[in-house]
Amino acid sequence: MGQLVTIDPFDPAGAAIAGPTATLIYDDWYPAMRSELLRGNKLHTAMLLDLPLVLGRRKDGKVFAMRDSCPHRGIPLSVGWFDGEHLTCRYHGWEFEPCSGQCATIPSLSSSDKLDATRIYATAYPCVEKDGYAWVYIPGAGAGRKTEAAELPPVPELPKFSDRYRTAFLTADLPCNVDHGIIGLMDPAHGPFVHQAWWWRSRSSIREKTKKFEPIPEGFRMAAHAPSGNSAPYKLLGVYGEPVETTIDFVLPNRRWETIRCGPKWFTSLTTVTPVTASTCRIDVVAAWNVFYNVPFVTPIAKFFGAKFVRQDQVTMIQQAEGLKHNPSLMLIDDADKPAKWYFALKQARLEGSDKHPMDGPVELHWRS
Numbered sequence: 001m002g003q004l005v006t007i008d009p010f011d012p013a014g015a016a017i018a019g020p021t022a023t024l025i026y027d028d029w030y031p032a033m034r035s036e037l038l039r040g041n042k043l044h045t046a047m048l049l050d051l052p053l054v055l056g057r058r059k060d061g062k063v064f065a066m067r068d069s070c071p072h073r074g075i076p077l078s079v080g081w082f083d084g085e086h087l088t089c090r091y092h093g094w095e096f097e098p099c100s101g102q103c104a105t106i107p108s109l110s111s112s113d114k115l116d117a118t119r120i121y122a123t124a125y126p127c128v129e130k131d132g133y134a135w136v137y138i139p140g141a142g143a144g145r146k147t148e149a150a151e152l153p154p155v156p157e158l159p160k161f162s163d164r165y166r167t168a169f170l171t172a173d174l175p176c177n178v179d180h181g182i183i184g185l186m187d188p189a190h191g192p193f194v195h196q197a198w199w200w201r202s203r204s205s206i207r208e209k210t211k212k213f214e215p216i217p218e219g220f221r222m223a224a225h226a227p228s229g230n231s232a233p234y235k236l237l238g239v240y241g242e243p244v245e246t247t248i249d250f251v252l253p254n255r256r257w258e259t260i261r262c263g264p265k266w267f268t269s270l271t272t273v274t275p276v277t278a279s280t281c282r283i284d285v286v287a288a289w290n291v292f293y294n295v296p297f298v299t300p301i302a303k304f305f306g307a308k309f310v311r312q313d314q315v316t317m318i319q320q321a322e323g324l325k326h327n328p329s330l331m332l333i334d335d336a337d338k339p340a341k342w343y344f345a346l347k348q349a350r351l352e353g354s355d356k357h358p359m360d361g362p363v364e365l366h367w368r369s
């Protein structure tokens with residue numbers, strides 16, 4: 001099992017940071033929490049797209065996610081009891097099967113009642129465990145009850161290219177809406193300023209870059225290339241003496257896939273920026289690799305580099321949130337902000353239910369970073 005890094009919360013006092021909201025994309029899978037925390041009969045809560053969830057694991061191993069609200073009078077189901085099979089509401093003891101949400105028992109019903117408890121459902125969402133996360137499918141309002149048996153898009157899965165590999169996880173809350181989280185992630189121009197560090201690169205290493213992009217369904221790909229020669233971690237990979245190929249894909253609603261291959265060695269990561277509320281989000285990174293598999297201490301080193309890197313983004317976004325509170329008008333410039341423009345166009349198309357793509361073929365972008 002991989003190790004988890006949690007970056008300090010942005011708001012230890014718990015006070016709400018009121019920044020601008022983003023339109024949310026429903027009818028898709030989002031990671032709610034690390035699935036290894038779902039153990040025994042303990043219930044956990046999480047917030048996804050402004051929806052309070054209660055999560056747990058049945059005794060047969062299946063994970064579940066319900067809306068954390070009893071359909072009877074709305075008390076959070078998470079304050080009730082779970083015996084590994086049924087979740088019992090703390091208020092009047094209604095019992096629910098947590099994967100389907102179906103009510104099994106209403107203790108107050110008498111022999112003269114005609115109500116069939118099993119026709120009542122609490123809201124349960126499709127929930128699947130993959131790559132160490134509990135992924136939850138959040139349907140749009142009025143989409144009706146969804147089950148995992150329904151035709152849902154596939155749950156995202158991190159590619160792995162060998163049987164043996166290591167994994168690591170990283171998570172950080174961001175005080176901005178999901179759009180700012182995502183465009184901050186794909187923005188190439190902040191690197192030399194936000195991520196200045198001796199082991200990464202310095203501001204003076206800025207140089208002209210040309211990157212090839214191509215359209216893919218609901219996203220775009222930065223085509224395979226030798227990664228920046230001015231980044232130390234990539235130089236480390238070069239020790240195997242084989243060409244290093246990197247592909248970075250962005251795919252709606254919120255996924256950045258990175259694959260680095262160097263002969264038989266590989267590193268992959270999936271970074272998601274998930275709306276917690278309409279004005280806040282959380283970044284989750286899961287990475288897998290077989291590079292340096294036999295070198296001890298690689299996992300702590302990878303954690304250190306990844307955590308420091310994400311912490312730098314997080315600190316910048318905390319500062320940005322101060323500015324965004326006052327709803328300033330903003331701008332996106334070519335070419336460095338072109339991926340952000342594609343993101344907004346792709347999102348707009350998804351929200352309109354169209355398959356319009358902002359790119360009509362491969363393009364080259366130029367910027368200095």
Ligand code: FES
Nearest residue numbers: 070072073089092
């Ligand atoms: S509020 Fe849950 S059983 Fe009444």
Ligand SMILES: [Fe+2]
Nearest residue numbers: 184185194313
């Ligand atoms: Fe960054």
